[in-house]
Amino acid sequence: MPGSATANGFLLVLAVILPFAGVLVSLALGGRNAERVALIVMPAGLAIALAIVVAVWRTGNALQYFVGNWKPPLGVAFRADGLSAVMILTSALLICGIGLFARAQFSTPRGAEARAPLVFWTLLLAVWGALNGVFIGGDLFNLYVALELLTFAAVPLVSLDGRAETLAAALRYLLFALLGSILYLLGAALLYGAYGTLDIVLLSARIHAQPVAWAAISLMTVGLLAKAALYPFHLWLPPAHAGAPAPASALLSGLVVKAPFFLVVRLWFDVMPGMPERATAQILGVLGAAAIIFGSVVALRQARLKLLIAYSTVAQIGYLFLMFPLAVRPEGGYPWSTAAWTGGILQAISHAFAKAAMFMAAGLIAEALGHDRIAGLSGIGRALPITVLAFGLSGLSLMGLPPSGGFVAKAMLLTGAVAEGQWWWALVVLVGGLLAGGYVFLVLARALGDPIEPLRLSAQVSRRRQAVVMAVALCAILLGFAPLRPSDFLQIGRPDTGIVGLR
Amino acid sequence: MNAATLYGLCSAVLVGLGLYGLIIHPEPLRKILAFNLIGGGVFLLFGVVARRGAAAGFGGDPVPQALVITGLVVAFASTALALALLVRLSSEPGRANLPSEGSGEEPMGGGPL
Amino acid sequence: MSLVRDALTILAVCAGAFFFLAGTVGLLRFPDALSRLHALTKADNLGLGLIVLGLLLQTEGAFPALRLISVWLLGLLAGATVTQLIARAVHPGGLHD
């Protein structure tokens, strides 16, 4: 049975409702108030996120809340285990950083209300609420609604500048997301038909290795992969993420694509713990490996900085899926006590910070130069030293060099590969790191080189914005001091009777 | 075979038909139409599940029925946004279709979408 | 008594269904838009009217009967509107100029 509601569970409701309340107030008041509301919600939301982390950490148990006091299967539960809490905190920190960064770009002019700022600030909050909904949702249909919220908040951000290319990119993104939703919903219908509930905890107790369960989980996984842009579903990502305004790109690449990945983790390790076979998990690993190689090689060939970073996202998403072949049915212990499981989660978090910092740095560079052609970057290192340094630091994390969160994550994936005797994944991680080194170096070499003619900046970039980018990049670096072992915090609230083989 | 099973098979065929339309039609409008067709099939599957769960004096399990109502509204919202994007895109000069899969930097061939 | 009522209902509904069928055949077979509209409106008005009439015999109480009649009236209104609009789209200036 799903147990009982915990004290502090109301924090979960606030984490979802507060950002959406902000959306409502922003729309009602309009004009400059949208930005003001966002700036008020940001610290409050961060405080809620911290409170959730503290509550999970102090009790050593997952938070649970039954909305309307209706227990599952009739009602909908919100749950936050260690994994949810970490993701909630990551989102809160990153959204505050992106919000501070975006102030200069999306300030509302005095007088009439302007389109882009109103849309950006309201949708920033909407993305936040939807992400929190995904991270704490305990019911697969409620999670579907949260995923749709995320899509509707993310798609307009892609086409915020209204150019034809970005409109096309937004439309394609939406079509892929629709495909994902339909597959997910089909799986949910089958699960309800077979087991009479969509609550994750109840399902995990009722589900068996039956064709219906397999088909449902496969359909949902494929749908989520389309939304997460895992190779070969990556086609929509580069134009969408590269075409959006820099703060929106940071939001999309850093956080939005992590939500479907998070749900794949939920499906595989919470809904059907112990059920997946190693052979099936190898498929996800192969797709991840293909994404790493393909994304990195294509990134190397890009002429524009933002596209390069977007293709790097395609590659870095691949790493996330290497955790599945390594954590499913490990030689000993639970999936979540393996190094690879923790490594995968850590990769999601450190990539969030690193990629957000990189997109914001690229945005500042493009603003200063008036373009983002890599060939024309010469001399920018002297003009914007802090920005270029932040770019380099985030690059460390993408390459997997110490000290950085990316290093710890990839080292743990390597450890997992060795421990499980699946050395081929280790090879992929190493080659991916080399290729990432290639494309980061490509940019840095240009940026630090001497310009042929004196550099003329088309716009001044404020020091404050550069500092924000630096702070976000430093978060990715600080994660490098996480211990190189399975995290205790991430294991809070994991089911401990999950392995079918051990039951 | 009872009516619920019959409509269950019907929903399976609807999903296949919609999928076919999704793959072979290059125009975005027809793709959106195909999505709605598949959606109809998936919702119908929920309806079949609901009908099979008839009990307690109800002709069907009310929970999946309510889920379908929520799903229909969400599907309408997606269609509205997709069509608005499409209309706006088609009013841009020189853009009639989604850019082909191999636009410039993209070395890959096209998938179904 | 109820037997007579049932028989009348069946008769009316069948007649209504026949008009719908005839209207549909007309819609498919007639050569141009205006004659197709002509066929369609017959089906709408008469067919629906007869079916509603047949069902009226089966209702108990005023409220369901009122509902059925309003269904027929609204159907008539919608049919008339659409016919007008389509006819105008076919002949924007009217038939005589």
Place this chain on the structure above:
Amino acid sequence: MVFDAGLAVLVLGVAAWTIVARDTFAAVVGFIAYGLLLALVWVRLAAPDVALTEAAIGSGLTGVLLLGASTRVRRTKNLTAGKEPAAALRLAAIGLCVMVSAAIAVLVLLLPEPAPTLAAPVAANLAATGLGNPVTAVLMAYRAIDTLLEVVVLLLALLGVWSLAPDRLWGGVPGLHYRADPDGILTFDAQLLVPIGILVGIHIFWVGSVAPGGEFQGATILAAMWILTTLSGLVDTPSVSRRWLRLLLIAGPAVFVAIGLAGFAMAGAFLAYPIEHAKLLILIIEVPVTLSIAAMLALLVAGPPERSLHR
């Protein structure tokens, strides 16, 4: 059973026609018929609430959207000029789709007997919600959080549609302008039908607590009346930055959230209702939610701002 088999064949036939039709407009008309037939299927599956929703939103409003888009896309550019898919692709697609259909069909046949159901707990707790319609009880009580988030989904979709306006037209009027023709049939229609339609919409919403109907179905009819008045040119769509319009749009979700939060104090949980006031509180939520949804649906059909106010 014979009727069901015939209906299923008809649904499949219309669906197939929608897919293979060459003309996009014809395909859209096929889709509307498909939606109406599905509504009949929902009646056969003992789901009258869903039938109403399918007919109103799934077929009606979606159909209006698709018709509008298909004419506007065709007017500006011939989209059907795309190349024909190769025969090999067609065959591969057919193979894939047959396999998918077959797999789902097998899974349908494999669903367990007796089917798991939540009908019993829904019925057992119905009294605590004060409602007579179990589907409304699921939407407004047991899974009210889904419904709340769904209203926000509509709001975000509307914001997304509005965001497609060019910068200079922000604060402008959505959609095309329709000239009023005082002797036109649409004007006559709007004047005659709109009051009736509003009554029907309110009726459908009102009976939703005990009988098939509810806020989404009622709101769709109200939205249709709104669309009819703008189509006839009698009343123009309001500018997107009108304060009253913004308040109308957020009123529903805002009251929903407010009463949800009040649930903390009144009944000890978010979106919980004290038993003695449950029916009243649900009604207080539903009235503004219905109005907000009606406005959102109508504005989603109207599209992004396309005309500036000063003209």
